[in-house]
Amino acid sequence: MYRFxxxxxxxSSAALAGDYFVSPKGDDKASGARESPWRTLQHAxxxxxxxxxxxxxxxxxxxxxxxxxxxxxxxPITLKADGAAVISGQGVEGENIVLxxxxxxxxxxxxxxxxxxxARDGSGVRVxxxxxxIEIRNCRIHEIRGKDAxxxxxxxxxxxxxxxxxxxxxxxxxxxxxxxxxxxLNGNVMGFQVTNNFVHDVNNIxxxxxxxxxxxxxNPANVTRQGVCRGNRVVRCRSNYExxxxxxxxxxxxxxxxxxxxxxxxxDLGIEVGAxxxxxxxxxxxxxxxxxxxxxxxxxxxxxxxxNAGRVKGCVFTGNTCYRNDQHKKDQNGELWIQxxxxxxxxxxTFWAGEESPLVQVDPAAGDNVIDTNKYFSEAGERDCYxxxxxxxxxxxxxxxxxxxxxxxxxxxRPEIQLPAVK
Numbered sequence: 553m554y555r556f557x558x559x560x561x562x563x564s565s566a567a568l569a570g571d572y573f574v575s576p577k578g579d580d581k582a583s584g585a586r587e588s589p590w591r592t593l594q595h596a597x598x599x600x601x602x603x604x605x606x607x608x609x610x611x612x613x614x615x616x617x618x619x620x621x622x623x624x625x626x627x628p629i630t631l632k633a634d635g636a637a638v639i640s641g642q643g644v645e646g647e648n649i650v651l652x653x654x655x656x657x658x659x660x661x662x663x664x665x666x667x668x669x670x671a672r673d674g675s676g677v678r679v680x681x682x683x684x685x686i687e688i689r690n691c692r693i694h695e696i697r698g699k700d701a702x703x704x705x706x707x708x709x710x711x712x713x714x715x716x717x718x719x720x721x722x723x724x725x726x727x728x729x730x731x732x733x734x735x736x737l738n739g740n741v742m743g744f745q746v747t748n749n750f751v752h753d754v755n756n757i758x759x760x761x762x763x764x765x766x767x768x769x770x771n772p773a774n775v776t777r778q779g780v781c782r783g784n785r786v787v788r789c790r791s792n793y794e795x796x797x798x799x800x801x802x803x804x805x806x807x808x809x810x811x812x813x814x815x816x817x818x819x820d821l822g823i824e825v826g827a828x829x830x831x832x833x834x835x836x837x838x839x840x841x842x843x844x845x846x847x848x849x850x851x852x853x854x855x856x857x858x859x860n861a862g863r864v865k866g867c868v869f870t871g872n873t874c875y876r877n878d879q880h881k882k883d884q885n886g887e888l889w890i891q892x893x894x895x896x897x898x899x900x901x902t903f904w905a906g907e908e909s910p911l912v913q914v915d916p917a918a919g920d921n922v923i924d925t926n927k928y929f930s931e932a933g934e935r936d937c938y939x940x941x942x943x944x945x946x947x948x949x950x951x952x953x954x955x956x957x958x959x960x961x962x963x964x965x966r967p968e969i970q971l972p973a974v975k
Contacts, residue, residue: 569603569627572596573634576611593617593639596631603627608663610635616646623657628685633662642667647674649696654681654710664692671698673732675705676724679717682710682740687718696727703727703751708740711771717744717779724749730756730792733802737776738762744779751786757798758789758819763805764832764862772832777807781814787974789819790848797849799824801842805862808836815843817974822847822877825854826891827862834864841871845971851877851903855891855918864893873902875969878909886913886940894919900926902967907931913940914956923958927967934964 570584574596578589589609590596594617596606602624608631617639623629641649649665652658665676676693679686693703703724708714717737724734734754737744739762751758763775781801791798800816803809803825816822822844827834844851851874856862874887887903888911890896903926905911911928914921928949930937939946941956949964 569605572600572604572606573609574606574613575609576613593631600629602629602657605630605632607632607634608637610637612638612640614640614642614644616641616644616649618651618653619655619658622655622683625657625685628657628659630659630661632659636664637662638664638666640667642669647671648678649675650677652677652679652683652686654683655686656683657685658683659687659689660691661687662690666693666695668696668701669698671696671701673700674698675702676727677704679706679714680709682708682712682714684715686714687720688722689718690721692723694724694726698728699730700732701728702732702736703729703734703754704736706737706741708738708774708776709767710740713740713742713774715741715743717741719749720745720747722749724751725753727754729754733757733760734789736760736762737779738765739767739776740771740774741776742778744776746779746781746784748783751784751789753788755790755792757791757802758786758800759784760802760804761806761809763807764827764829765805766829775805775807777809779809781809781811784814785974786814786816787818791820796820799853800847802826803834803837804828805832805834806837807834809838811837811839812841815845815972815974816847817845819847820849821853822851822874823853825864825867827856827864829862830860832862834862835866837867839867839869839872842873843972844872844874844877846875846879847877848879849877849883850885850889851887852901853885853889853891854896855893855915857891859892859917861892865895867896869896869898870900873967873969875904875971876906876909878906881906881908884910884913886910888912890914890918890921892917893921896921898923898926902927903929904967904969905930905932905937910938910940912952914942916942918942923956924961926959926962928962928964929966937964
């Protein structure tokens with residue numbers, strides 16, 4: 553009986569769902585039909601109910617919008633670009649171009665979102681509070697300028713998490729996120745897919761999954777967790793402050809996250825798993841099968857960065873390929889850089905260092921970790937390659953194995969690596 557009533561409710565919602573149309577040449581007093589479209593996207597957001605779709609016809613919509621209502625299971629509210637539809641925030645008041653707050657079953661699809669100038673803690677798209685089943689797909693977000701001027705931000709600020717979140721197929725570039733991030737999930741966010749996005753040419757971290765921030769207050773366990781970061785391309789994400797240590801992809805205090813099959817190139821750092829906030833333990837993170845190429849200062853990095861930070865524990869790093877990631881040479885951080893971290897496993901990876909760069913650096917703050925069954929290559933050769941173990945330089949692959957008591961099952965041999973063409 554309950555199943556029948558649920559099915560009947562779903563069918564009724566679907567039957568009542570409407571398709572509406574918006575055009576910069578329309579009229580908000582019109583019917584919203586294709587031949588009589590509304591003019592503003594905000595009017596659509598004010599009107600749409602569960603199951604409705606608003607199709608934005610080509611043109612520029614100079615406004616900042618806020619969704620007003622939630623959809624339902626099987627009947628989301630959808631705002632969709634039909635063709636080249638641009639949402640421009642130029643000259644419009646407000647910190648975010650698109651805001652979704654305390655809502656569920658919302659889909660935003662296919663827009664170019666741009667021109668949030670002189671932003672101070674503003675975003676192209678911001679999701680805030682709680683909610684579930686929110687999708688941001690195939691949007692192109694750029695020219696978000698100022699300070700903390702970000703592309704997509706998800707802030708779980710309530711006791712109920714933001715869950716069942718999908719961020720897929722978006723492009724984010726020419727933004728000024730410093731000292732924040734271009735695409736970030738922060739706080740009480742549980743269950744997510746961040747997939748197939750292209751993040752490039754921003755002035756700080758590309759993609760970030762955060763926990764342990766002070767504003768979480770009474771709920772320190774409400775970190776970004778139980779999600780996947782897969783198939784993303786992250787290129788030229790570099791910090792413009794404090795010497796530049798922005799990771800392309802960063803897990804900072806998150807938990808139980810899979811980071812796999814991503815490409816990270818020409819950032820300050822490649823992929824980092826850290827814990828910036830004191831007392832925070834980042835755990836259960838799997839970093840696998842990523843390509844980490846030609847980053848400025850280091851390739852694969854994990855651990856708390858100093859004694860006042862947290863720690864990384866119980867994470868797995870496997871199947872990754874790190875290629876010539878100490879491009880600045882003077883930094884000498886290595887293809888693999890282990891900081892304050894313990895009980896982690898680094899197995900089955902490939903590390904290729906330039907002639908003057910270390911393969912591995914393990915800081916004195918590091919605890920017991922397992923490093924084994926990896927493949928190493930250095931342009932300096934097997935006898936002259938070098939490592940740093942707990943503050944001491946170690947020359948030669950055999951000496952490294954003997955001195956560190958790691959990598960018993962690892963080999964030194966030249967791998968086959970094909971560099972991708974990324975603009």
